Amino acid sequence: MDDQNKNLILATALSFLVILVWFVLFPPPEPATTPDQAEITATEGGEIQTPSAQDTGSVGEATAAAEETLPEAAAPRVQIDTPRLTGSLSLSGGRIDELFLKDYKVSIDEGAPIVELLSPVGSDSAYYALYGWAPGTGVAGADVPGPNTPWSVEQGEVLGVDTPITLKWDNENGLTFRRMISVDENYMFSVTQSVENNTQAEVGMAPYGILARHGIGEDGDLPGLKNFFILHEGVMVMADGVLDEIDYGDVRDFDIDPNERAQAEVFQVSEGGWVGFTDHYWMTTLIPEEGATFKAAAKYDARRKIYQTETVLPTLTVAPGATEEVTTRLFAGAKEWETIREYQAEGVQKFIDSIDWGWFYFLTKPIFWLLHNINALIGNMGWSIIGLTLIIKAILFPLAFKSYVSMAKMKELQPQMEALKEAAGDDRQKMQQGMMELYKKEKVNPAAGCLPILMQIPIFFSLYKVIFVTIELRQAPWFGPFQDLSAPDPTSIMNLFGLLPFAGPQPDTLMALIFIGILPLLLGISMWLQQKLNPAPTDATQAMIFAWMPWVFMFMLGSFASGLVVYWIANNTITFTQQYLIMRSQGYKPDVFGNIKSGFKRAAKTDDK
Incomplete structure (x- = not known):
C-alpha cells in the first residue's frame, strides 16, 4: 500500500x-412549529386548568401535570401486579404513576433493586401517565374528570393480566365517566374511557392522554440521562409514518417566557402514530387506535419544570341517554426488540423504530x-x-x-x-x-x-x-x-x-x-x-x-x-x-x-x- x-x-x-x-455541533434544525398549537398550562396556585375542545377536535388548552402539593401518599391506590410489572395507580386522577420492571435491576450487584420506571408526584423525579376529557359543547371544565379527580373502583381489585379494573366518577350533573384499564403479559396497557350522558342535552368533549416528567435543578434536568451524542433521549413522535426525535434540551427551548404559557410542538396525525418519551433502555408511549386521527404535542413548562407529551383525539358528541367510549394504549417498559416487534405486528405503526438504530440503520x-x-x-x-x-x-x-x-x-x-x-x-x-x-x-x-x-x-x-x-x-x-x-x-x-x-x-x-x-x-x-x-x-x-x-x-x-x-x-x-x-x-x-x-x-x- x-x-x-x-x-x-x-x-x-x-x-x-x-x-x-459537524452533526454533533450543528444538528439538523427541528421542523417549524405549526400555527395551530396546543397551549398547556397550570395555574400559579396549583389548580389544574382542564382542556377545552372545539367541534373540530382542536384543543385550546390542556393540562400540564398533577398538582404539586397533592398528598400522593394519602391518596387511595390500586395495585398493579403482572409477571413483568409491579406497582400501583392512584385514584386521585386515575394516574398510572408507580411502575417497576421485575426483569431488570439497576446494576449487576447482588441485592440491587429492580428498575423503577414511573413514580408519583412528590418523589425525586415524578413520571406518570394520566387521562381525561377536554370540555367542549355544553360542558364546563368542572364537569369532566381531570388530573386530580377522585375516582372510585367500580370493578376489580388488582390490575393484572387477566384482571382489568374499572374506575368510575359521577360529576353529579348528569354525566357518568368510567375508565377501564387492562394490561397484557408484557408492557402494554389498554385504557378505555367512556362517558354516559344522562342529561337532556347533547354534549361534546375530547379524550386526551398525557405523559408527564418532572425535571429537577435550575434547568429542569432529568436524572439518569446518558447525554451521549449517539443516543437519542427525549420525545419521539411517529406521525403518519414519519418519526420525529426531539431532545430534552430542544423541548426546553419551546418555552417562550417562564412567566408566560409554554409553547408546544404540535403534530397533526391523520393516519395513525404514537408519541412518548424514550430513555436509553426504557420507554413510555401513548398509542391511539390504529389509523386514528389525533393531535400529538410535546412541551416544557418552565415554571414547574415539567416535560409533557400528549395525544388529543377528536371531539366526541354524546347524545342524551347515549354512551360513547374510546380506547387508547400505553406502552411502559423496556425497549425489547422481540416485544416491540410483536406490538408492531399487531398494528402499532413502525414501532420498531422506537429503538435508536442511528444513521446506519440499514446496517444496524x-x-x-x-x-x-x-x-x-x-x-x-x-x-x-x-x-x-x-x-x-x-x-x-x-x-x-x-x-x-x-x-x-x-x-x-x-x-x-x-x-x-x-x-x-x-x-x-x-x-x-x-x-x-x-x-x-x-x-x-x-x-x-x-x-x-x-x-x-x-x-x-x-x-x-x-x-x-x-x-x-x-x-x-x-x-x-x-x-x-x-x-x-x-x-x-x-x-x-x-x-x-x-x-x-x-x-x-x-x-x-x-x-x-x-x-x-x-x-x-x-x-x-x-x-x-x-x-x-x-x-x-x-x-x-x-x-x-x-x-x-x-x-x-x-x-x-x-x-x-x-x-x-x-x-x-x-x-x-x-x-x-x-x-x-x-x-x-x-x-x-x-x-x-x-x-x-x-x-x-x-x-x-
Whole structure:
C-alpha cells in the first residue's frame, strides 16, 4: 500500500470525523412549529386548568401535570401486579404513576433493586401517565374528570393480566365517566374511557392522554440521562409514518417566557402514530387506535419544570341517554426488540423504530437481527459477538482475498519501493512515475488493499450502535469477570486482570485510563500483529502514525463497551489469520511478525521461467 493509499485512508477517516463532529455541533434544525398549537398550562396556585375542545377536535388548552402539593401518599391506590410489572395507580386522577420492571435491576450487584420506571408526584423525579376529557359543547371544565379527580373502583381489585379494573366518577350533573384499564403479559396497557350522558342535552368533549416528567435543578434536568451524542433521549413522535426525535434540551427551548404559557410542538396525525418519551433502555408511549386521527404535542413548562407529551383525539358528541367510549394504549417498559416487534405486528405503526438504530440503520437492523438469532442458539452474548464476527468476515472474504493478495504483493515490493525513494530523492514526481511503472510491471493494484478497511468503518459504527443502545446487551454476561458486555472492561493490573475478587478503577477516571483491562491490551496486540502483515508507508511521518495507532486505540477504547472490544479483537485475530494463510497460499513466507525474509519470497512466476 503506497503513499496514495495511505493518504486515501487518512482522508477518508478524517472526512468521516469531520462529518461526525459537524452533526454533533450543528444538528439538523427541528421542523417549524405549526400555527395551530396546543397551549398547556397550570395555574400559579396549583389548580389544574382542564382542556377545552372545539367541534373540530382542536384543543385550546390542556393540562400540564398533577398538582404539586397533592398528598400522593394519602391518596387511595390500586395495585398493579403482572409477571413483568409491579406497582400501583392512584385514584386521585386515575394516574398510572408507580411502575417497576421485575426483569431488570439497576446494576449487576447482588441485592440491587429492580428498575423503577414511573413514580408519583412528590418523589425525586415524578413520571406518570394520566387521562381525561377536554370540555367542549355544553360542558364546563368542572364537569369532566381531570388530573386530580377522585375516582372510585367500580370493578376489580388488582390490575393484572387477566384482571382489568374499572374506575368510575359521577360529576353529579348528569354525566357518568368510567375508565377501564387492562394490561397484557408484557408492557402494554389498554385504557378505555367512556362517558354516559344522562342529561337532556347533547354534549361534546375530547379524550386526551398525557405523559408527564418532572425535571429537577435550575434547568429542569432529568436524572439518569446518558447525554451521549449517539443516543437519542427525549420525545419521539411517529406521525403518519414519519418519526420525529426531539431532545430534552430542544423541548426546553419551546418555552417562550417562564412567566408566560409554554409553547408546544404540535403534530397533526391523520393516519395513525404514537408519541412518548424514550430513555436509553426504557420507554413510555401513548398509542391511539390504529389509523386514528389525533393531535400529538410535546412541551416544557418552565415554571414547574415539567416535560409533557400528549395525544388529543377528536371531539366526541354524546347524545342524551347515549354512551360513547374510546380506547387508547400505553406502552411502559423496556425497549425489547422481540416485544416491540410483536406490538408492531399487531398494528402499532413502525414501532420498531422506537429503538435508536442511528444513521446506519440499514446496517444496524440486520446486524442486530443476526446477533439476536445467534444468541438465541448459543445463549451467550459474548460468544455470539464472536460468531457474528466470523459471519461478517466470511461475507467479506471474497473482497478480503483480493485485498490480502494485493497487500502481500505490495509488501514484497517494499525493498524496490525503498530503492525508488532513495533514487528519486526529493523529486516526488519521479518517484510516483517509478512506482506506477513498478505497479504496472508487477500487475499490482495499490487501491485493492483499501476496500476492506473502508468497509469496516460503517460496520464498526453499526455494531457499536447495536451494543450501546439495545437492551439485549445490557448486563449481558460472557464469562469470569465479564458480566456486563455493555460496560467497560472491569479488569486491570490492580485486580490482577480479574483474578482478585474486587473491581478495577471506576470507568471514566484517570486511573481507568492508565490501568487498562485485559481486553484493551489484547486489542492493542492484535492490531499490532495485523499491522505487521501490511506494507509499511514509505513516508516517515505516516509510518510513525501507523506504528502508534494500535497503542492509541488500546487506550482510547479502554472505556468503550467490552462487547465492542471483543468484536474488534475477534475481527483483528480473524483478519490476521486470513491474511497470513492467504500470503502463504500465494507463495509468500512471512514469519509471525509479517517479515518476508530473504530466501523465502514468493515462488517464481511461470512466465519468468
